[in-house]
Amino acid sequence: MVSLLLAAALLSGCASQSGYSGGTQGSESQEAVEAYTGLGVQYLQAGNTAQAKASLQRALSIDSDYPPAYNAMALVFQVEQEFKLAEKYFRKGVSANPDSAMLHNNFGAFLFALQRYEEACVELSLAARDPFYPQRAQTLENLGRCNQLIGRAGKAEESFKRSLAIDGNRPVALVELSQLLLDRGEYVQASRYFARFGRLIEQKQVEHYPKSLWVGIQLSRQERNASRAATYGLLLKNMFPQSEEYRLYQESAQ
Numbered sequence: 001m002v003s004l005l006l007a008a009a010l011l012s013g014c015a016s017q018s019g020y021s022g023g024t025q026g027s028e029s030q031e032a033v034e035a036y037t038g039l040g041v042q043y044l045q046a047g048n049t050a051q052a053k054a055s056l057q058r059a060l061s062i063d064s065d066y067p068p069a070y071n072a073m074a075l076v077f078q079v080e081q082e083f084k085l086a087e088k089y090f091r092k093g094v095s096a097n098p099d100s101a102m103l104h105n106n107f108g109a110f111l112f113a114l115q116r117y118e119e120a121c122v123e124l125s126l127a128a129r130d131p132f133y134p135q136r137a138q139t140l141e142n143l144g145r146c147n148q149l150i151g152r153a154g155k156a157e158e159s160f161k162r163s164l165a166i167d168g169n170r171p172v173a174l175v176e177l178s179q180l181l182l183d184r185g186e187y188v189q190a191s192r193y194f195a196r197f198g199r200l201i202e203q204k205q206v207e208h209y210p211k212s213l214w215v216g217i218q219l220s221r222q223e224r225n226a227s228r229a230a231t232y233g234l235l236l237k238n239m240f241p242q243s244e245e246y247r248l249y250q251e252s253a254q
Contacts, residue, residue, distance in 0.1 A: 033063045040072050044079070052076045067097035071106060078110055086110060101130035105139050112146060121146040128159075137167035144176060153180060171197055171206045178215050187222045194219055208235060214245035217252075 036059035043052035053076055059069040070093030077086035090107040097103060108123030124143040128136060144159035157180050160173040174197040181190035194215060200206045208216075213236040220229035233253075236246050 029062055033059045033066050033069065036062070037066065037069045037072055040069070040076070044072065044076055049076050049080055065096045067093045067100055067103060070096060071100075071103050074110070075106065078113075083114065099130075101127040101133035101136070101139070105133070105135060108139075108146075109142065112142065117146050117150045121150065128162075137163045137170055140166070141170045141173045144173060148176065153183075156180065168196070169200055169205070171200055171212075174200075175212045175215055178219070179211070182215065182218055182222075187219070190215075191219055191223070208239070210236065210240040210243035210245035213240070214248060217249060 036055045040052045040055035056069050056073045070089045074086045074089035093103045104123045105127035108120045111120035127139045140159045140163035144156045147156040160177045163170045163173045174193050178190045178194040213232045216232040217229050
């Protein structure tokens with residue numbers, strides 16, 4: 001999903017992305033609230049959550065409706081595993097700026113991490129509506145996973161394809177689309193998507209994970225390439241012996 005550290009790193013540009021205009025604050029006050037928010041983000045990235053909270057509280061004392069500060073505070077509490085407080089601040093941020101794709105995305109990622117998939121899908125869908133959101137391809141990829149986990153295969157496929165239309169190298173979208181097509185018996189199309197993932201592996205842009213190896217095994221068997229299937233199986237055994245995919249592989253080999 002959406003990495004927490006990545007979300008924090010993106011906060012440095014969140015004022016412009018949020019669509020927030022600063023309300024009625026004067027220019028000096030606006031500069032101060034942005035500076036304190038930026039400082040809070042820096043402390044968060046450095047792992048100093050106490051100082052991050054202090055800086056963000058200063059920002060919110062100047063402007064109690066500043067969405068990026070609420071977003072940053074929510075991330076701080078997420079790091080501290082204070083999940084009720086994190087949700088509180090995410091909701092305040094979304095309330096202050098309902099049009100912020102960044103806030104909806106980060107809130108959706110938070111809900112996904114808590115396995116609240118129905119709610120997460122709603123937030124990620126709202127984030128994905130913004131055609132200018134820089135992380136839209138990743139958001140759509142995450143929305144696809146979210147829909148998959150609640151049994152909406154059709155919506156998942158649509159989200160993955162939209163993600164790849166924006167960025168053709170989204171690895172999870174490539175692998176998950178391959179699996180969806182495999183499940184429907186569309187082996188040629190599945191193989192094409194997986195081949196694109198394979199090129200990312202060759203270029204060392206991504207690494208295999210349990211699902212990618214399991215998809216590789218299934219496709220290799222369909223193509224009657226026993227050697228390649230065995231290679232994927234050995235990698236799965238050695239790298240991810242506790243995974244659900246390795247259990248499926250063992251069962252399928254019996």
